[in-house]
Amino acid sequence: MHRHRKLHLYFEKERKTRFILFGILGFVILVAIWSLITYTGLVKPLFLPTPTAVLEGTIDLFVNQNFMNDIIASIYRIFAGFVIAAVIAIPLGIVIGISKTSEAFVGPVVSFVRYMPAAAFIPLAILWLGIGDVEKMFIIFIGTFPYLTLLVADVVMNVDRNHINVARSFGAKNKTIIKEVVIPSSLPGIWDSLRIMAGIGWTYIIVAELVAASSGIGHVIIEAQRYLLTSNIITGLIVIGILGLITDLIFRYSYKRFFPYSIKGKIL
Amino acid sequence: MKAKLEVKNVYKVFLSRNKETPALSDMSFSIREKEFVSVVGPSGCGKTTLINLVAGFYAPTKGEILLNDKRIMYPGADRGVVFQKYTSFPWLTVLDNIKFGLKIINFPHKEREKIAKEYVKIVGLNGFENEYPKNLSGGMQQRVALARTLATNPDILLMDEPFGALDTQTRRFMQDLLLQIWKKTRKTILFVTHDVDEALFMADKVLVMSTRPGHIKDIVDVGLERPRNLKIEFSNKYIKLKEHIQKIITKESLKSLNEPIPETIKQLYQ
Numbered sequence A: 001m002h003r004h005r006k007l008h009l010y011f012e013k014e015r016k017t018r019f020i021l022f023g024i025l026g027f028v029i030l031v032a033i034w035s036l037i038t039y040t041g042l043v044k045p046l047f048l049p050t051p052t053a054v055l056e057g058t059i060d061l062f063v064n065q066n067f068m069n070d071i072i073a074s075i076y077r078i079f080a081g082f083v084i085a086a087v088i089a090i091p092l093g094i095v096i097g098i099s100k101t102s103e104a105f106v107g108p109v110v111s112f113v114r115y116m117p118a119a120a121f122i123p124l125a126i127l128w129l130g131i132g133d134v135e136k137m138f139i140i141f142i143g144t145f146p147y148l149t150l151l152v153a154d155v156v157m158n159v160d161r162n163h164i165n166v167a168r169s170f171g172a173k174n175k176t177i178i179k180e181v182v183i184p185s186s187l188p189g190i191w192d193s194l195r196i197m198a199g200i201g202w203t204y205i206i207v208a209e210l211v212a213a214s215s216g217i218g219h220v221i222i223e224a225q226r227y228l229l230t231s232n233i234i235t236g237l238i239v240i241g242i243l244g245l246i247t248d249l250i251f252r253y254s255y256k257r258f259f260p261y262s263i264k265g266k267i268l
Numbered sequence B: 001m002k003a004k005l006e007v008k009n010v011y012k013v014f015l016s017r018n019k020e021t022p023a024l025s026d027m028s029f030s031i032r033e034k035e036f037v038s039v040v041g042p043s044g045c046g047k048t049t050l051i052n053l054v055a056g057f058y059a060p061t062k063g064e065i066l067l068n069d070k071r072i073m074y075p076g077a078d079r080g081v082v083f084q085k086y087t088s089f090p091w092l093t094v095l096d097n098i099k100f101g102l103k104i105i106n107f108p109h110k111e112r113e114k115i116a117k118e119y120v121k122i123v124g125l126n127g128f129e130n131e132y133p134k135n136l137s138g139g140m141q142q143r144v145a146l147a148r149t150l151a152t153n154p155d156i157l158l159m160d161e162p163f164g165a166l167d168t169q170t171r172r173f174m175q176d177l178l179l180q181i182w183k184k185t186r187k188t189i190l191f192v193t194h195d196v197d198e199a200l201f202m203a204d205k206v207l208v209m210s211t212r213p214g215h216i217k218d219i220v221d222v223g224l225e226r227p228r229n230l231k232i233e234f235s236n237k238y239i240k241l242k243e244h245i246q247k248i249i250t251k252e253s254l255k256s257l258n259e260p261i262p263e264t265i266k267q268l269y270q
Helices: A002-039 A051-062 A067-098 A100-114 A118-129 A133-159 A159-167 A174-211 A217-226 A232-256 B049-057 B092-106 B109-122 B138-151 B166-183 B196-202 B230-234 B236-256 B261-270
Strands: B005-015 B019-032 B036-040 B063-066 B079-082 B156-160 B188-192 B207-208 B216-221
Touching: A002 A051, A002 A100, A051 A067, A051 A232, A067 A100, A067 A133, A067 A174, A067 B166, A100 A133, A118 A133, A118 A174, A133 B156, A159 A232, A159 B138, A159 B216, A174 A217, A174 A232, A217 A232, A217 B079, A232 B019, B005 B049, B005 B188, B019 B049, B019 B063, B019 B166, B019 B216, B036 B049, B049 B063, B049 B079, B049 B156, B049 B188, B063 B156, B079 B138, B092 B109, B092 B138, B109 B138, B138 B166, B166 B196, B196 B207, B196 B236, B207 B236, B216 B236, B230 B236
Parallel strands: B036 B188, B036 B207, B079 B156, B156 B188
Antiparallel strands: B005 B019, B005 B063, B207 B216
């Protein structure tokens, strides 16, 4: 038994190391290919600058052009827009998931809006709200809210009927069943839906900032395009990637902390 | 002795897509206080429907069910249900799972802990109080479910093939455990199973159901001595009872089989 446990721990550790190694390897290969085609002059710097050029450009952005402020502006917009979307979508999704009537009432409208691309709302949003933070938040909201609502509704609809029957067998009324079974049972799934939609949120903020903005990562990218500063475009993309990764990590880590009981995990 | 549970001329018809499916047809029986009654029958005969009716999950189409002379209308904590599926709540620890029913019936906060711990001991899960169900085997999860149901001290236990998903060894252990608990708590138990051996081994009385739409085909008084152990399964009386019940079930099963059976097999059952 003891031996077995040790062996198990060894494999567990090895699995983790392997996981990290492979994670890094992916990036190494990417950078290697990038270096190969740029340092050799295969691709012109105007189209794709070398890694060193991008690094220099990045330092310049941060030191001389207050790039940090743009990053903070983008984070602030996405955070606010997404929180508002979540605060409305989660309860609404739960209600849709629970009751057939409300599904019939709200469901089609939500689905209808869902099929309209958020980017198509940008002209309207500018008309209504200008090009400030509120307009960006609105785009984030439009882009994530319908999906999030339907994802949450789906999670709620999949609550184990047997669990509900257990509560009913003790004589629990609907309100109690929702509070004691439906919500706790749905929380991990809802958290996962948030994680997925937060990633999508990053897409929309950049789109919104590309169209019209005076700050933000998307604004930096579109400015760079105007002045043919390709390296700044690359920097912007990398920063978005890193921020997305961090968002994902925060969600994943907190998932493990919040839901230690979850059986979700590796399949093989 | 007075009847604890009375099922009187109960009919149940399910409606789906304009089609009527009769599940129970004129079912009647009664259970006395502290009695252990098993229900066996061919698959699809309405055993689970019976449990759900007594649990109050839905109402009979016709007839009535009385518990302590009161008509059953809704689900309630006076009946404790143990399901076939593993139903421990994954987000609650073993102890919190067992406290769940007490919470639902608004039992005083302070005493919940005490009672739950008592039942942890009764089902033998000491040391696992703070584990989540994902770390438990199927048998242990069923013990959690049993403890959770017992904790609210129901008048009658309704068990719907509770050990049906367990392997043979675990199943036997669970049967012994349940019999011991029954002896200690003297609950009235209605125990549904498709396993004739299990029905006979556990019960005072075995209700044999017909094929769908189900009704009572025969009521068998088991009358085997207690405490029950492996030995009784080899006694003449046991074997006779088993043959008797098995014959009814086989005959009933044949009636409801929708698939064609070779004549040679049919002859075996004559």
